[in-house]
Amino acid sequence: MASPDLFRSIRCFLLDLDGTFYLGDRLLPGARDLIEFFEARGIDYIFLTNNSSRNPRKYLERLHKFGIPVQPKHIFTSADATLHYLSKNFPGARLYLLGTPDLEEQFEQAGFPLTDEAPDVIVAGFDTTLTYNKLWKLCTWVSRGLPYIATHPDINCPTEDGFMPDIGAVIAFVQASTNRSPDIIIGKPFPPMVEALCERFNLSPGQMCMVGDRLYTDIAMKNAGVNTVLVLSGETRLEDLTSSPYKPDFIFSNLVDLLETLQKIL
Secondary structure, three states: OOOHHHHHHOOEEEEOOEOOOEEOOEEOOOHHHHHHHHHHHOOEEEEEEOOOOOOHHHHHHHHHHOOOOOOHHHEEEHHHHHHHHHHHHOOOOOEEEEOOHHHHHHHHHOOOOEOOOOOOEEEEOOOOOOOHHHHHHHHHHHHOOOOEEEOOOOOEEEEOOEEEEOHHHHHHHHHHHHOOOOOEEOOOOOHHHHHHHHHHHOOOHHHEEEEEOOOOOOHHHHHHOOEEEEEOOOOOOHHHHHOOOOOOOEEEOOHHHHHHHHHHHO
16 A cells, blocks of 8 residues: 555545445435535545446536535546547547437537438447447447447446446447457546546646546556545445455545545645
């Protein structure tokens, strides 16, 4: 484990949502107090989520319902990072987008036309409105060799009573059908997410600290030079670290314990 003094070099804390800050309709212990601490000390923070089923506006509304007074600048999703990547690499491309109406709205507002016919690029997001017909179309376009992008890699999304299948499960379905995996995956822990954060917020990887509950997304950001905090309030259990290649800089039971340490250091 790293020395707590490392926290003094952090310019921005990246906070995962599902399983870290809240679970379903319940704020997790320490969540509200942590934000109040950041606001009082003038410490920058960003809610960073791979979940692309909601657009940033919906996340903002949800956090406001919890009484968390965040602003749009505090929300960054895998969809935001995907749009950043598309703008640099496929400007103006016609997209076949697998996603919810929220995600479709976000991409259309960013200037990317969506189509079921003759797309230039395929983008697969977390679609809680998924139908067999959508999957069929996705497999059709993937099998034809078009550029194939996924917003994030998560296999499951945590819920209060277990989990729901996420885009990673759909990627496995498509791979079984077409023998193709995405050409690039954007979200945590992959370089396009870190690059988008650095460019959008004028940060370097070492100035950020990811706080999350999932080893293969949140904690794996350490491979990109981001400092990491594992909280045991969501998916990961302490015994999971034994066989995991991803080792956090810090481990806390929950945000309460993290806050207690930050209060002593910052």
